[in-house]
Amino acid sequence: MRIAVAALLLLCVCSRLVAAEREVVVGVYQNAPKITADADGQPSGILGDLLGEIARSQQWQLKPVQCDWAYCLQLLQAGEIDLLPDVAYTEQRALQLDFHETPALYSWSQLYTAPGVSLNSIEQLAGKTVLVLQDSVQQHYLQRWSTESGIAVQLSTVRSMPEAFALLSAGQAEVVAANHYFGQAQRNKYNLTQSNVIFQPSRLFYATKKGYNQDLLTVIETRLAQWQSNASSPYYQVLQRWGTNTPQRQVPQYVWLILAMLSSLLLLALAGAWWLKRQVSDKTRHLQVSEDRLNTILNSVDAHIYIKDIKGRYQYVNRKVAQLFGCEPAEAVGRRDDAFFDAASSANIQQNDQKVLQLGERLVEEEYNTSLDGEQSHTFLSVKLPLRDNRGHIYALCGISTDITELKQHQQEIHQLAFYDVLTGLPNRRMVLERLKHAVEFKQRQTDSAQGALLFIDLDHFKDLNDSLGHAMGDQLLQQVAQRLQTHLRKVDTLARLGGDEFVVLLTDLHPDIELSSQKASLIGEKIVQLLAEPFELQERPYTISASVGVAMFSDGCNSDELLQRADLAMYDAKDRGRNGVRFFNQQMQADVSSRAxxxxxxxxxxxxxxxxxxxxxxxxxxxxxxxxxxxxxxxxxxxxxxxxxxxxxxxxxxxxxxxxxxxxxxxxxxxxxxxxxxxxxxxxxxxxxxxxxxxxxxxxxxxxxxxxxxxxxxxxxxxxxxxxxxxxxxxxxxxxxxxxxxxxxxxxxxxxxxxxxxxxxxxxxxxxxxxxxxxxxxxxxxxxxxxxxxxxxxxxxxxxxxxxxxxxxxxxxxxxxxxxxxxxxxxxxxxxxxxxxxxxxxxxxx
CATH class of the missing domain: 3.20.20.450 (EAL domain)
Incomplete structure (x- = not known):
């Protein structure tokens, strides 16, 4: 009767909370996949999505406050936020915070090392710099362990785990202590090594300030207790969405007491047979549950996981591979790569597979694969491992392929921005200076090789065009100039834009003879002047402009910086002599410049x-x-x-x-x-x-x-x-x-x-x-x-x-x-x- 009354009261309380549409201020810090913020700033990750499910059922209005871990904890203790997810329970924290009873997640801490750092036991931390999250359980544990063991460890605190992993990857430390959720998700991104050192298992909760917001904890406790007992609940759906193992639940064990009297050997045999059948059934059920959990994990991981036999036939594919192939997982089993990729891609994949199956070695390779219809292309980073039986014979391979197409595109874009001019698509100052440096150094090493030259081109009165027709027309003219010069220059020459209306042409392989190479450079310079003197078309009307060209020869014996400076001086000499012409550098120019300086x-x-x-x-x-x-x-x-x-x-x-x-x-x-x-x-x-x-x-x-x-x-x-x-x-x-x-x-x-x-x-x-x-x-x-x-x-x-x-x-x-x-x-x-x-x-x- 009392239980029924209590339930009724709880139902009334919950009903009022639902009707009230309460605003809940939530602290959010970056610790994916447990807790993070989505593009709109709302709580995301495992604990963020779980809280979102609870909030929708209770009509809570979540108001996120983004902060790093230490500051989030301070805001919670000060009562400036109502709720903080992902708080590990400790007795010390329980003095200032309140927790619900059912853990939201189970976790543990693990050590990750920078490339080249070996760590097999916690004692090997002596003398090493270890990055830890400020005010985290990892920091408190390692401080206490260092004090009690007498082993000196240099702890360096950070404000967030991404910062810690980035610093470790950059060589600023040797070891980082992190929860295994974040470590498993991020270690490959930062090229870190997972050590065997595991410590301090933790229970993770949603926490509130001591004595505040007990109604929030009551609702969270109720939902977690209900959902964790139901395999199809939102709790397990969120875990599957984030590709995480389901936590170990304490399943009640029943002790069956057999009080029947054994009246005969037959009854005893029947009872034994029944018991054996029950055990087989239980084992089968547990195996099925384990297989389902494994499939859930493999299908939730953001990677293409597969197994092939020695003939290249798929024996298993996860959901990600099936989506790539455009079929159900069962339909891919027994088929080879030529059923899904074009001939070139299939041949390359088969070649890589044979290295694993025949040599028995682990293979890490970038694979560029094109679909059978040729409409889709992807770049994968594939890790392939041989699978061996009890006798050590290879019977299959296991592959894990990560789609890095977007990453490769970003790398190409970064390279384009770093070495090419955005407006004209020509090499920029950085690239041409590198090529010029290499060309000059090669000429200095190979004195009998062909001569080279640098042409510095500046458009005459370009500012007048910008002032009269606008910068858009100026940009259009620069694009036409670049296109015209590219069309008429040799393939071995490098045309680049330095900026503004300045271009340079790097001429190589002219002629070993200095005089002949100078004549050839002069002819090319005159040709450029003539090309740029021909009318361009702007706003469907002809527009005429001229150019001044300065030439500096490699034979002057200077380095790349001096060569560029001399070509620039020669160009200004061409302008001083009336523009629309070509001038070669001479020593008097340098003397005039030095005197002026x-x-x-x-x-x-x-x-x-x-x-x-x-x-x-x-x-x-x-x-x-x-x-x-x-x-x-x-x-x-x-x-x-x-x-x-x-x-x-x-x-x-x-x-x-x-x-x-x-x-x-x-x-x-x-x-x-x-x-x-x-x-x-x-x-x-x-x-x-x-x-x-x-x-x-x-x-x-x-x-x-x-x-x-x-x-x-x-x-x-x-x-x-x-x-x-x-x-x-x-x-x-x-x-x-x-x-x-x-x-x-x-x-x-x-x-x-x-x-x-x-x-x-x-x-x-x-x-x-x-x-x-x-x-x-x-x-x-x-x-x-x-x-x-x-x-x-x-x-x-x-x-x-x-x-x-x-x-x-x-x-x-x-x-x-x-x-x-x-x-x-x-x-x-x-x-x-x-x-x-x-x-x-x-x-x-x-x-």
């Missing part, structure tokens, strides 16, 4: 150590004398002396250092103007400062000039900024806007080298200029060339009509000066009046 480094040091100085060349007004000066920079090198700007300004402009240098010149000039303003005789003098293109097009140029004027206290009207016509060709509207802002502050602008550029009147009338500067090339031949005289006269007239002052530079003789006066010029600058000198000399000469 020295100047770049020297300029950086010169800025830091204040090695620059300013020189001043006077500018004169007719009948007024000196009215100002042009500021000219000089480099006072500590070892090479005074260096003229023509030697370092071009390098400063190309390297980007001109902005810092220009900023320094502007600051020094404004400070000098502020100093002159203190004295009446120099207060109205101005300084003309040359502005680089980088400075002028800088977004912060106006603010920079304004700040320098404010900080120095210089009068803006005394600052003249000189610009050239070439600086106005790019983004002229932005330049005009900046000039107008500075003009509003009082700064004046002078157009330098006027007449040597485009001299467009359309932009000249828009510019807020105050002065035109006649280039020295017109002044030099003013006495002998009527054209120069006419040009100067025109510039003077233009300046007068636009109300612009005109100054002539490069005046070196009195005759030139008199001629300019005759033409109406009022302002002058040149050696006739004074050379660029230091400030002290300039001031002395002006007094």
């Amino acid at each position: 020295d100047i770049v480094n020297g300029l950086r040091l010169a800025l830091a150590q204040q090695q620059f100085v300013l020189h001043f060349q006077p500018q004169l007004q007719r009948d007024a004398g000196v009215v100002g000066a042009e500021v000219l920079i000089r480099w006072q090198h500590p070892t090479e002396g005074m260096i003229a700007p023509a030697h370092f300004i071009p390098v400063a402009e190309s390297s980007g250092q001109i902005q810092a240098i220009g900023r320094w010149v502007l600051q020094q000039s404004c400070h000098q103007l502020a100093e002159w303003a203190r004295w009446p005789e120099t207060a109205n003098w101005y300084l003309a400062v040359n502005i680089s293109a980088r400075q002028l097009h800088s977004s912060g140029f106006v603010a920079e000039v304004s700040k320098v004027l404010q900080d120095s206290g210089a009068r803006p009207q005394c600052l003249v900024l000189e610009i050239t016509e070439s600086q106005l060709l790019q983004d002229i509207d932005s330049v005009i806007a900046k000039m107008q802002q500075l003009t509003a502050l009082g700064v004046r602008f002078s157009l330098d080298d006027f007449g040597t550029g485009y001299s467009s009147l359309s932009y000249l009338k828009r510019l807020p200029l105050r002065q035109l500067k006649i280039d020295r090339s017109f002044v030099r031949d003013i006495l002998t060339d009527p054209n120069d005289k006419a040009i100067i006269k025109t510039i003077l007239a233009l300046g007068q009509s636009l109300e612009l002052a005109v100054i002539a530079e490069g005046v070196e003789t009195d005759d030139q000066y008199q001629k300019l006066l005759q033409l109406g010029c009022q302002q002058f600058q040149g050696y006739y009046f004074g050379k660029p000198e230091s400030l002290d000399v300039f001031m002395k000469n002006c007094k």
